[in-house]
Amino acid sequence: MALLTFALGGSVVHAQSAAAVAPASAGSAGASQSGVTQQSIGYWLDRLHQASRNRAYVGTFVFSNGTEIASSKIWHVCDGRQQFERIEALTGAPRITMRRNDEVAIFLPAQKLVHKDRREALRQFPDLLRAPNRRIEAFYTARVVGTERVAGLEATVVDFVAGDGLRFGYRIWSEQRTGLMLKMQTRNPQGRVLEQVAFTELLLDAPVRMEQLARQFEQTSGYRVVHPVQRPSTAQEQGWRLRSEVPGFQAMGLHLRQDTQAAPMAQWIFSDGLASVSLFIETFNPQRHTREAVLAEGATHSVSRRVAEHWVTAMGEVPPETLLLHIQALERMR
Structure with missing residues (x-):
């Protein structure tokens, strides 16, 4: 996570075909059993992207990368025009990340500092995935591999398989009713999990008040604001x-x-x-x-x-x- 904050960081290697991603866990139902049909990666990206933009929810998620485990609580609301988000770190130094559309304010209470920047400097769960573009299907394919429960909700498990060795693959857990991403793994071509982020608790359609988050975004009294x-x-x-x-x-x-x-x-x-x-x-x-x-x-x-x-x-x-x-x-x- 520390490496991502700023961007928010040899010989030519020929691309190699990605190995097949490991199947879903033994407890998962197969795609044919779940009744979920195979769709293009463009379909899944659009569904995930829209779900993260048009849903009010409150939840706790955990990020891990093999050397670091961090948990955060998120409040998210969107009225179709504006999005507000509050993400509070539950581990490590106190930190609160507020977002209003593409504006981001990171509050560091111990230092009484607020860092303000644009959205491109950060990637936050569950909006890690970008809006789809037309070229993406030349480099990734989507494959439904089963269903699983995440944070008490039924999810469709989809592998985004990289077509060459120049990019990693992803495994996505998409909530069946709304499409919201509940969990994501980044995997190397051999199927090893490099990073994982997942909700452990989630309340969909939560009564999150946009005006309250808007006030919190502007509450910088007593803080030094750095742009x-x-x-x-x-x-x-x-x-x-x-x-x-x-x-x-x-x-x-x-x-x-x-x-x-x-x-x-x-x-x-x-x-x-x-x-x-x-x-x-x-x-x-x-x-x-x-x-x-x-x-x-x-x-x-x-x-x-x-x-x-x-x-x-x-x-x-x-x-x-x-x-x-x-x-x-x-x-x-x-």
């Missing part, structure tokens, strides 16, 4: 391009961030509709940038390399080979 210094830009304006596209990943935008007194850092974001990659580009500093490295935390990997007179860190919930391909394709135009 990141950032501005939108383009790769061309910054003098960068990719010699070749990494299969499936499209550029989503670039902006400059300056959170310290150091020179601005460019963040260039790519996505295949499910997974995303960020290229953080800054001027090379031999005192700080001493070692090229590949790091991993759950499903999140990062790769750091020197490119021309710059230091590039590629980060995302993808295999490290995918990050290397992005860095190797990066070319300085001036």
Whole structure:
């Protein structure tokens, strides 16, 4: 989770076919028994996306990645135009994340700080999945594998199987009545679970009051409010391009961030509709940038390399080979 907060972070490797994802647990009913028909991944993504945008609920969810386990409580409401959300960390340092549409405010009570940013800097359960795009079916397929109960609710279990080795697969538990995502696993091509997030308690159609969350969003009295210094830009304006596209990943935008007194850092974001990659580009500093490295935390990997007179860190919930391909394709135009 710590690696995601900021983005909110070799040789060419040929794509390999993803191994079949392990079947649902022995206690699950088969897809044919549940009466759920196989649908395209576009259908499932649209259903999950709409459910997270048009539902009031209160629940507790747990995130784990093998080294970290964290739980949070969420209050969510939408009136069709505006969404409000409050997420309170139940483990670790006190932290409350408030969201109003794409505006995010992170309250740190111990430091009396509020960090305000845009939605693109965070990914929160159960809205981890992005809206579907037309290209996604070329790189993922959906397969219903059974039904299971999660947080006391019946869910359809769907595998999103990656078509190559450049992205991970996902297993999704979708609540049968509303479509809301109750649980998600990120899996490598061998089917090993890298990360998991799941509701342990959930009250659907809860009486969440939008005006109360709206007041909480604005209640910053006694806190120091910090806004990141950032501005939108383009790769061309910054003098960068990719010699070749990494299969499936499209550029989503670039902006400059300056959170310290150091020179601005460019963040260039790519996505295949499910997974995303960020290229953080800054001027090379031999005192700080001493070692090229590949790091991993759950499903999140990062790769750091020197490119021309710059230091590039590629980060995302993808295999490290995918990050290397992005860095190797990066070319300085001036």
